[in-house]
Amino acid sequence: MSFIDSVMAGLSLVSSVEAFLALFVGICIGVVGGAIPGLSATMAVALTLPFTFSMQPITGILLLLGVYKGGIFGGSIPAILIKTPGTPASSATILDGFPLAEKGEAGRALGMALWASCTADLVSNLALIFFAGFLASFALQFGPPEFFALILFSLTIIAGVSGDSLLRGAIAALLGLLLATVGLDLVYGTNRFTFEDPNLMGGLNFIAVLIGLFALPEIIAMAWNPVAHLGQTRSLGKSKVTITDYKRSFKSIVRGSLIGVFLGSIPGIGAAPSAFLSYSEARRKSPNKDNFGNGEIEGVAASEAGNNGVAGATLIPLLALGIPGDVITAIIIGAFMVHGLQPGPMMFVLNVDIVYGLFIGLIVSSVFLFLVGSVAIKGFKFVADVPKRILMPAVLVLCIYGVFAVNNNIFDVGVMFAMGWVGYVMMRMRVPAAPFLIAFILGPLLEDNFRQAMLMSGSDPMILIRGPITWFFWTLTVIALVAITRTVVKGTVTAGN
Amino acid sequence: MKKLSVVIGVALATLASVAHAEYPERAVKMVIPYGAGGATDISARTIAEPLGNAVGKPLVMANVTGAGGATGSVSVQNAKADGYTMLFARVGSHSVNPAMKATLPYTLDDFRFVTVYEINPVACAVTPASGIKSMDDLIAKVKEGGVSYSSSGVGSLLHLAGAMVLKEFGIDNPLEAAVHIPQKGGGAAATAVLNGTATFLCTNSSAVAGFVANEQLVPLMVTTPEPVVGFDAPTANDLGKPALNQLVGWTGIAGPDGLPDDVAAKWGEWMAVATEDAKFNETMTSRGSVIQLMNPVDANEFIQTQYETFRQLVDDLGMRIEG
Numbered sequence A: 001m002s003f004i005d006s007v008m009a010g011l012s013l014v015s016s017v018e019a020f021l022a023l024f025v026g027i028c029i030g031v032v033g034g035a036i037p038g039l040s041a042t043m044a045v046a047l048t049l050p051f052t053f054s055m056q057p058i059t060g061i062l063l064l065l066g067v068y069k070g071g072i073f074g075g076s077i078p079a080i081l082i083k084t085p086g087t088p089a090s091s092a093t094i095l096d097g098f099p100l101a102e103k104g105e106a107g108r109a110l111g112m113a114l115w116a117s118c119t120a121d122l123v124s125n126l127a128l129i130f131f132a133g134f135l136a137s138f139a140l141q142f143g144p145p146e147f148f149a150l151i152l153f154s155l156t157i158i159a160g161v162s163g164d165s166l167l168r169g170a171i172a173a174l175l176g177l178l179l180a181t182v183g184l185d186l187v188y189g190t191n192r193f194t195f196e197d198p199n200l201m202g203g204l205n206f207i208a209v210l211i212g213l214f215a216l217p218e219i220i221a222m223a224w225n226p227v228a229h230l231g232q233t234r235s236l237g238k239s240k241v242t243i244t245d246y247k248r249s250f251k252s253i254v255r256g257s258l259i260g261v262f263l264g265s266i267p268g269i270g271a272a273p274s275a276f277l278s279y280s281e282a283r284r285k286s287p288n289k290d291n292f293g294n295g296e297i298e299g300v301a302a303s304e305a306g307n308n309g310v311a312g313a314t315l316i317p318l319l320a321l322g323i324p325g326d327v328i329t330a331i332i333i334g335a336f337m338v339h340g341l342q343p344g345p346m347m348f349v350l351n352v353d354i355v356y357g358l359f360i361g362l363i364v365s366s367v368f369l370f371l372v373g374s375v376a377i378k379g380f381k382f383v384a385d386v387p388k389r390i391l392m393p394a395v396l397v398l399c400i401y402g403v404f405a406v407n408n409n410i411f412d413v414g415v416m417f418a419m420g421w422v423g424y425v426m427m428r429m430r431v432p433a434a435p436f437l438i439a440f441i442l443g444p445l446l447e448d449n450f451r452q453a454m455l456m457s458g459s460d461p462m463i464l465i466r467g468p469i470t471w472f473f474w475t476l477t478v479i480a481l482v483a484i485t486r487t488v489v490k491g492t493v494t495a496g497n
Numbered sequence B: 001m002k003k004l005s006v007v008i009g010v011a012l013a014t015l016a017s018v019a020h021a022e023y024p025e026r027a028v029k030m031v032i033p034y035g036a037g038g039a040t041d042i043s044a045r046t047i048a049e050p051l052g053n054a055v056g057k058p059l060v061m062a063n064v065t066g067a068g069g070a071t072g073s074v075s076v077q078n079a080k081a082d083g084y085t086m087l088f089a090r091v092g093s094h095s096v097n098p099a100m101k102a103t104l105p106y107t108l109d110d111f112r113f114v115t116v117y118e119i120n121p122v123a124c125a126v127t128p129a130s131g132i133k134s135m136d137d138l139i140a141k142v143k144e145g146g147v148s149y150s151s152s153g154v155g156s157l158l159h160l161a162g163a164m165v166l167k168e169f170g171i172d173n174p175l176e177a178a179v180h181i182p183q184k185g186g187g188a189a190a191t192a193v194l195n196g197t198a199t200f201l202c203t204n205s206s207a208v209a210g211f212v213a214n215e216q217l218v219p220l221m222v223t224t225p226e227p228v229v230g231f232d233a234p235t236a237n238d239l240g241k242p243a244l245n246q247l248v249g250w251t252g253i254a255g256p257d258g259l260p261d262d263v264a265a266k267w268g269e270w271m272a273v274a275t276e277d278a279k280f281n282e283t284m285t286s287r288g289s290v291i292q293l294m295n296p297v298d299a300n301e302f303i304q305t306q307y308e309t310f311r312q313l314v315d316d317l318g319m320r321i322e323g
Helices: A003-014 A017-035 A041-052 A057-074 A076-082 A088-102 A106-139 A144-155 A166-180 A206-224 A243-265 A271-285 A297-313 A315-321 A327-338 A352-385 A388-407 A410-428 A434-457 A461-465 A468-496 B002-019 B039-055 B067-077 B091-100 B135-144 B157-168 B186-194 B205-213 B242-246 B261-274 B278-286 B296-317
Strands: B028-032 B059-063 B085-090 B111-120 B122-126 B147-151 B178-182 B200-204 B218-222 B249-256 B290-294
Touching (some): A003 A057, A017 A076, A017 A352, A041 A057, A057 A076, A057 A106, A076 A088, A076 A297, A088 A206, A088 A271, A106 A297, A106 A315, A106 A352, A144 A461, A166 A434, A206 A434, A243 A271, A243 A315, A271 A297, A271 A434, A297 A315, A327 B205, A434 A461, B028 B039, B039 B249, B039 B261, B039 B278, B067 B111, B111 B261, B111 B296, B122 B157, B122 B205, B157 B200, B157 B296, B186 B200, B186 B205, B200 B205, B249 B296, B261 B296, B290 B296
Parallel strands (some): B028 B059
Antiparallel strands (some): B111 B290
């Protein structure tokens, strides 16, 4: 079957009203679901899954993919407006998105988030269609030693999001690493820092930590000093993103999309690290370096490109190898199996119409995302105009509800409040929250892959430099460390003079 | 006056019927101790529809995840034993974990099983690139050294399965002869074999069915007495190891220990109706499960026997996790 035939077969499969309607409805559900703090994209997909069982396979899968893509974008809405990431992947968006909203440019930040998301989505989908085979075989070369080197390099982005004090960033990162060790030991299965409480055996809930760290300090600060914000200009979301903004950020968007495609095609990393990596690269290359963290539109663009770039690419290991790259694709693979489809190399032979149908649906999804997103922004941006004394209690209620709903566990709500106070103290001491979060996400990955590598080699450290991929990331790590050291030394010398 | 007495009479009758109302009067909370999209979750959500019809009250499905199913299990262990909080118990949380972990906050005695409705055959698989074509090849490789196996984590069915299979095939010290490389989750365990991090894995056949169909993995054996559709591999009985029949996954429903007899009996009846549902059977079978309904007594005995077998193995090999 030639390429044209495959495309036509796919087209005949998706060219039904239901398929496109499902995709559209999916994106709507996703954007709204992602926009509700705590109800992450993962949960939105999980809740939609049972409805797809009775649908045609292609319709059901497009519905889920729509929810996924919509959810990843939707998460940026509360991240920008109320400093609460709707989905973990959008936590990097807070860094510059929320300061922009505080300056009264919520509309501009949301618009940029949408444009960057759609661009990255398109790039990611094209990468899936044209390079799936290549990227999949590359991804299979990632064993524990390669992961270890990649994550070690990713940890250097902590320097990029530490703000003006590297020391404070390092302190935050150490705290994040420490809290990430709570739970069961990977290799021995023993309890670590659980204090005999079964609730701690599963580790601290990620969403609870995330929301506690970012959203609650704002609310506590508000309760502490209810009139502090009066007189500040926060209204209104009338500002819009301009073509000039987009052009200026275009390089960062493309770079972020490619980082997303690369990290997305490797199973087991996910969208949050990709967003942070894209953000820190954009900051490193930008002439407006100092403005990052204070409301730089390019920072929003880079983060959103980084997380949406992952969305299409996670389907590469899914379709080409049958491997789910993250929790969301693990749920989607369930939908394939319920319909008797088995993703993997054979699917490109046996169900080529479905594969191409999905490709066509994905390309269309970028357009739908743009349409739905534009409407959503129009609706949501007025949240920026709501007076803080009304907004903050409402956010608190949403946070409690959302964190409880993640795992139906009241203990997680307690974790959220505890982290809220930690976050508040950090805010007062000007310790940045982003390094904490990065360490919290990457720390366990680093440890697990290191220990798996040691198990593989019988504790011979040479396995960590076993091939070109590891050499590549070790080199990058050294370069990054040298660059960071030089910046710090230069800073000290300047300060000394 | 007459009117009033009628009203009172009706009211009293209503009250009386409330007092004698039969279980269930309200919605039942069903805890799924594993994450969305996993084997337990899909199994639970597939049975939820026919089961809900049989129960006649809504079933509220709640995923309470963490610590290999322990967090969700504890939440049911501590719930009131009135039949309004029930648990989807799984092989990992209710026979492997209790057998392996000394510090687990619950034991089998803290639960009363009302049914086991699904059995999942276990299959062992390797990559075609490994050159291993049969269990004999694998065992020969293990004796040479350098063989490893992946699992979804310490104390998971996969962890125990790898050791149990090697031991049955005559490797006396499987813990030293083969390296166990734990991963986080079943998907990661299969990936580890695909990318060469580990040599083989033994897991639920449904977890590797896709890879086997795609010829990315070669099945070496299935543990059920009957062959598994789509798996061109001998059964444990064909290979003369019927003891491995114990090594199967399952899903069941349990309540807290003090669950009244009449409630348990009710669940037995409901499950008998629910598992007759054609769509449920079709969905589950297509995913490689064997629908096998057990009444409360059989379910308890089945789980107890499996637990004893695993416990014996764990003690023999010194695999018990104390810390």
